[in-house]
Amino acid sequence: LASNNDDEKGYELDLFCVPKHYEEDLDRVIIPHGLIMDRTERLARDIVRDMGGHHIVALCVLKGGYKFFADLLDYIKALNQNCDKSVPLTVDFIRLKSYCNDQSTNRVKVIGGDELSTLTGKNVLIVEDIVETGRTMETLLSLLSECNPKMVKVVSLLVKRTPRSSGYRPDYMGFEVPDWFLVGYALDYNEYFRDLSHICILNEKAKVKYKL
Numbered sequence: 001l002a003s004n005n006d007d008e009k010g011y012e013l014d015l016f017c018v019p020k021h022y023e024e025d026l027d028r029v030i031i032p033h034g035l036i037m038d039r040t041e042r043l044a045r046d047i048v049r050d051m052g053g054h055h056i057v058a059l060c061v062l063k064g065g066y067k068f069f070a071d072l073l074d075y076i077k078a079l080n081q082n083c084d085k086s087v088p089l090t091v092d093f094i095r096l097k098s099y100c101n102d103q104s105t106n107r108v109k110v111i112g113g114d115e116l117s118t119l120t121g122k123n124v125l126i127v128e129d130i131v132e133t134g135r136t137m138e139t140l141l142s143l144l145s146e147c148n149p150k151m152v153k154v155v156s157l158l159v160k161r162t163p164r165s166s167g168y169r170p171d172y173m174g175f176e177v178p179d180w181f182l183v184g185y186a187l188d189y190n191e192y193f194r195d196l197s198h199i200c201i202l203n204e205k206a207k208v209k210y211k212l
C-alpha cells in the first residue's frame with residue numbers, strides 16, 4: 001500500500017501554501033487548487049454544450065463533492081450570464097458513505113438527501129469528487145434509474161488509476177490520478193482535510209494519526 005508503480009508524483013509540498021496543522025500529514029501536492037479551477041471551467045463549458053437547452057438538476061454527492069459542485073455551478077452560472085444560450089439549473093443533494101479509514105467498504109450507504117423520486121423526468125447531472133472502484137457511482141445510478149429520470153450524466157473531478165476499478169467511467173472527468181489516498185478540496189480522511197485547498201497525497205503516518 002505504501003508504494004505503487006505510477007510515476008505521476010505531483011509537486012513538492014513546499015511549493016505551495018498548506019495549513020500548518022496539516023504540514024506533517026502530506027507527502028506531495030497532486031493537483032494545485034488553481035489547476036482544479038481551470039479544469040472545472042472547461043468541464044462547465046463541455047457540460048453546457050451537451051446538456052444545454054434543457055433544465056438541469058445538479059445532484060451533489062456529499063460530502064466530498066461539495067467544493068467541486070459549488071465551483072462547477074459557479075462556472076455554469078457564468079456561462080448562463082454571458083452566452084446567448086442559457087440553461088435553468090436547480091440543485092439537489094445526496095449523502096453516500098462507503099469509506100472507513102482508507103478502505104472502501106463493500107456496502108454503499110445512502111445516509112440522507114431528498115427523495116430521489118423528485119428526479120423523475122429530469123435531466124440529472126451527478127457531481128462526484130472521485131471514482132475509485134466505481135461501486136458508489138454504479139449503486140447510485142441503479143437507484144436513480146428506478147426513478148426514471150430523462151437523462152443522467154455523471155461528472156467526477158477525479159478518476160483513480162487502480163486495479164480495483166470495476167471498469168466504470170463517468171461521462172465527464174477532470175483528471176486521472178494515481179492510486180494513492182488523496183485528500184483536500186473537500187476530499188477527506190475520516191472528516192479531516194476538507195479544509196485544505198490543494199489535492200494532496202496523505203502519508204502513512206497521518207493514516208495512523210487520524211485513524212478511527
Ligand code: IMP
Nearest residue numbers: 064104131132133134135136181182187
Ligand atoms: P468507489 O465506490 O470505490 O468508486 O469510491 C468512491 C468514493 O470513495 C468517493 O465518493 C469518495 O468519497 C471515496 N474515495 C475514494 N478514493 C478516495 C481518496 O483517495 N480520498 C478520499 N476519498 C476517496
Ligand code: MG
Nearest residue numbers: 064065129130
Ligand atoms: Mg464521494
